[in-house]
Amino acid sequence: MLRCAVLDDYQGVARELADWDRLSDRADVTYLNRYVDTHDELVALLGDCEIVVVMRERTPFPAELIARLPKLRLLVTSGMRNASIDLDAAAAHGVTVCGTASNPEPPVELTWALILGLARGVLTEGGNLRDGGPWQSTLGADLHGRRLGLLGLGKIGARVARVGAAFGMDVTAWSRHLTAERAAEAGATLAASKEELLDTSDFVSVHLVLGERTRGLLGADELRRMRRTAYLVNTSRAAIVDQEALVRALREGWIAGAGSDVFDTEPLPADHPLRTAPNFLGLPHLGYVTRRNYEGFFQGAVEDIEAYLAGSPVRTLG
Incomplete structure (x- = not known):
């Protein structure tokens, strides 16, 4: 059973806005609804996770953090652009980065x-x-x-x-x-x-x-x-x-x-x-924070994870 963490679920809605049960026989999903501002705490929370889902650029993934997460294999971000993820470092450490659809x-x-x-x-x-x-x-x-x-x-x-x-x-x-x-x-x-x-x-x-x-x-x-x-x-x-x-x-x-x-x-x-x-x-960065967008983000994350587990990742970045 793989471990998956959904970060920065501030509103506590990630679980209800997508069918995560589709992953229940392959991945154990946890949801974190607070911001974690130090790499040490992130490593403690994510050290045994193969899959991490991030919301936009709330939690950056620079090279030094990626290097401290040797089990990480898939990083899913909402949207198809995330300047806070070091894509070169992810590739160097064998981490696949995927995105989701986003509404303008x-x-x-x-x-x-x-x-x-x-x-x-x-x-x-x-x-x-x-x-x-x-x-x-x-x-x-x-x-x-x-x-x-x-x-x-x-x-x-x-x-x-x-x-x-x-x-x-x-x-x-x-x-x-x-x-x-x-x-x-x-x-x-x-x-x-x-x-x-x-x-x-x-x-x-x-x-x-x-x-x-x-x-x-x-x-x-x-x-x-x-x-x-x-x-x-x-x-x-x-x-x-x-x-x-x-x-x-x-x-x-x-x-x-x-x-x-x-x-x-x-x-x-x-x-x-x-x-x-x-x-x-x-306002506290609410531009993309609507139900329709979140449904697309989290449903897309589930689809990305399923595709990755099937050996055919989609919507890859980098």
């Missing part, structure tokens, strides 16, 4: 939750209503007739663009290799440069893949370019926006506000300055 719609929907929450002061007004504060204390920002600037126009960004157009927004987009034709297909106009997009947008939303060319793409200089009445939203990866510069931008009023679903360290430390930054709407 949930992060699109959450992006708009953040944009609307910022624009209409939902955090402030909702808090006032619950706590007996003033009745109406903010003046909302309009979407209709305003400019939405999108950094990145892939599967998610293009869907965000179409929603923006439905709100009556002027949608522009920029990325290094984006063409005017591709932008037009999503109902957007190609910005001449990143700088022009930042200079002219009322809302800026980040939808780029994290890489060496996008890490720190928005630093202090870029945030200072934005209008003081503009809002920044990031549901992509935290490292695309310089986090220290973002805190300063909020505290010094360079921008009107920011919303983020992603952070350099997750779970976010209790003393992190973003927790108390003014006009900041933060």
